[in-house]
Amino acid sequence: MSPETLVPNFLGLTAQALSLALGLLAVGVPLVAWAERKAAARIEGRPGIGGTAIAEISLDGMLQPLADALKLLSKRDPNPPESGQGVQVLFSALVLSATVVAFSAIPWSGRYVFGEGSLSLILADVEMGVLFIFALLAFSALVTVWAGMRGGIRSRVGTFRLAARSLSGELALLLALLPMLMIYGSLRLGDMVAWQDASFSPLGAWSLLAGGGGSLSGLSLGLPAWGILLNPLAFILVLTAASVRLGLAPFDAERREAELEAGPHGSFSGPGLGFLALAARLELLLVAALVTLIFFGGWAIPWLPQATLVAVIGEFIGSWLANAICLGLHLVVFLLKLSGVVFLELLIRSALPRFDHARTMALCWKILMPAALVDIAFTAAVLFRLGGAPG
Amino acid sequence: MAESVGVLILFALISVPACLYLVIAGRGAGSSGPAREESAAPSPAPAAKPAPETARGAVPGASLLVAAIAYLVLQAAVLLLVPWVLFFVELGPVGLVSGALFALPLLVGFAYLWRRGALDG
Numbered sequence: 355m356s357p358e359t360l361v362p363n364f365l366g367l368t369a370q371a372l373s374l375a376l377g378l379l380a381v382g383v384p385l386v387a388w389a390e391r392k393a394a395a396r397i398e399g400r401p402g403i404g405g406t407a408i409a410e411i412s413l414d415g416m417l418q419p420l421a422d423a424l425k426l427l428s429k430r431d432p433n434p435p436e437s438g439q440g441v442q443v444l445f446s447a448l449v450l451s452a453t454v455v456a457f458s459a460i461p462w463s464g465r466y467v468f469g470e471g472s473l474s475l476i477l478a479d480v481e482m483g484v485l486f487i488f489a490l491l492a493f494s495a496l497v498t499v500w501a502g503m504r505g506g507i508r509s510r511v512g513t514f515r516l517a518a519r520s521l522s523g524e525l526a527l528l529l530a531l532l533p534m535l536m537i538y539g540s541l542r543l544g545d546m547v548a549w550q551d552a553s554f555s556p557l558g559a560w561s562l563l564a565g566g567g568g569s570l571s572g573l574s575l576g577l578p579a580w581g582i583l584l585n586p587l588a589f590i591l592v593l594t595a596a597s598v599r600l601g602l603a604p605f606d607a608e609r610r611e612a613e614l615e616a617g618p619h620g621s622f623s624g625p626g627l628g629f630l631a632l633a634a635r636l637e638l639l640l641v642a643a644l645v646t647l648i649f650f651g652g653w654a655i656p657w658l659p660q661a662t663l664v665a666v667i668g669e670f671i672g673s674w675l676a677n678a679i680c681l682g683l684h685l686v687v688f689l690l691k692l693s694g695v696v697f698l699e700l701l702i703r704s705a706l707p708r709f710d711h712a713r714t715m716a717l718c719w720k721i722l723m724p725a726a727l728v729d730i731a732f733t734a735a736v737l738f739r740l741g742g743a744p745g
Numbered sequence: 746m747a748e749s750v751g752v753l754i755l756f757a758l759i760s761v762p763a764c765l766y767l768v769i770a771g772r773g774a775g776s777s778g779p780a781r782e783e784s785a786a787p788s789p790a791p792a793a794k795p796a797p798e799t800a801r802g803a804v805p806g807a808s809l810l811v812a813a814i815a816y817l818v819l820q821a822a823v824l825l826l827v828p829w830v831l832f833f834v835e836l837g838p839v840g841l842v843s844g845a846l847f848a849l850p851l852l853v854g855f856a857y858l859w860r861r862g863a864l865d866g
Contacts, residue, residue: 447763
């Protein structure tokens with residue numbers, strides 16, 4: 355191991371971390387918050403936000419999240435210091451930090467070769483990417499439970515619901531993800547996308563399954579080898595289980611306003627509540643990113659694998675520039691797919707009424723988990739028959 | 746190495762300013778404004794009825810414990826399945842059979858919980 359790899363580039367890593375945090379908090383969250391309110395208004399036939407203007411610039415309500423953030427951050431904590439509630443708001447900082455840090459294992463592009471070195475838009479390419487994200491989300495849920503149990507009775511009832519929902523959702527999510535891990539054979543999200551950056555022929559796979567012995571690559575009808583095409587059931591299960599796990603609407607029974615007010619967040623106000631609202635928007639983005647990477651091929655362009663793209667562009671303008679263009683293209687493609695999945699989530703949230711707590715739990719234990727088990731058995735049988743994933 | 750350092754830097758970048766902001770923003774709380782006078786006189790409003798523990802009655806302590814234990818057992822089992830699914834193809838028929846044998850007691854336990862009504866809300 356050379357000294358260069360032993361001593362990490364602190365400056366470079368700090369710059370990367372800073373740009374990731376800024377991109378998420380200053381661009382991602384306001385956009386998600388804006389889209390959330392706009393989409394809900396459009397679906398419900400209301401005009402929605404749009405009135406907030408700073409120096410007569412309204413930008414169709416895009417400044418509203420900024421105004422909300424400024425209001426929450428400038429509010430004073432109403433609890434007197436002797437109440438001991440002051441320490442509690444620090445929990446919200448921990449929840450926010452854990453959620454942001456979970457993004458460090460999310461790859462935003464593939465790996466591109468520039469001369470001697472290579473570049474990949476990922477802060478921490480950890481071996482166990484998916485489990486790392488799960489661990490951080492579990493930490494954030496634990497901190498929320500910790501803080502919620504110190505609140506009033508409504509807060510505590512909400513916290514009980516949150517704890518039960520997170521635990522059940524996590525189990526269902528893990529089970530629902532197992533078939534995809536079986537297909538990809540890796541926990542690293544970047545590897546999963548690299549795997550999907552190819553095409554497969556469903557007809558070939560079926561003829562093999564039926565004992566016809568057709569060759570996988572020999573058939574002309576090819577589809578992108580995206581997870582959603584390989585295992586559509588897993589997509590539905592993972593999207594639902596992840597929404598349950600993170601308490602995205604309509605599975606947020608612990609925050610029924612009429613009954614529990616803000617639930618586990620009931621004892622937060624001002625900046626603390628602002629941080630929790632930020633974390634909630636980031637969680638929505640995180641689920642969307644995971645679903646995009648695992649089921650929609652991440653940054654992969656259908657029928658145009660990275661190697662082909664670089665080779666074709668490289669013939670005209672050289673390899674260095676071709677890699678740079680490819681990086682930009684892939685980033686744009688990933689963000690487009692991500693926006694699509696975010697919009698799907700917003701659509702689900704607006705279209706479905708909030709689930710009762712007992713119904714959410716029943717959904718987890720009686721529908722998602724058995725369905726995931728069936729999916730695992732089916733995927734195992736198919737992969738075993740094919741002798742590997744049809745990539 | 747570089748991975749963990751990147752994660753730590755990101756964590757520090759977010760948590761330290763956020764905590765500092767909360768501490769500074771909370772410092773003024775309760776110190777400004779007119780001092781509240783503690784009055785010994787009983788409030789004219791009648792004492793509020795204690796809120797029910799949940800919307801439907803008491804917090805179900807025992808079933809919560811059962812659910813927690815069931816969750817722990819199943820979670821550990823599912824985590825043990827992760828390495829199995831990663832190397833599932835290489836393991837061949839032996840892997841397939843041993844995976845099924847591993848899952849069988851869990852499935853029986855899950856079916857038992859279901860039949861006993863532990864999963865009913």
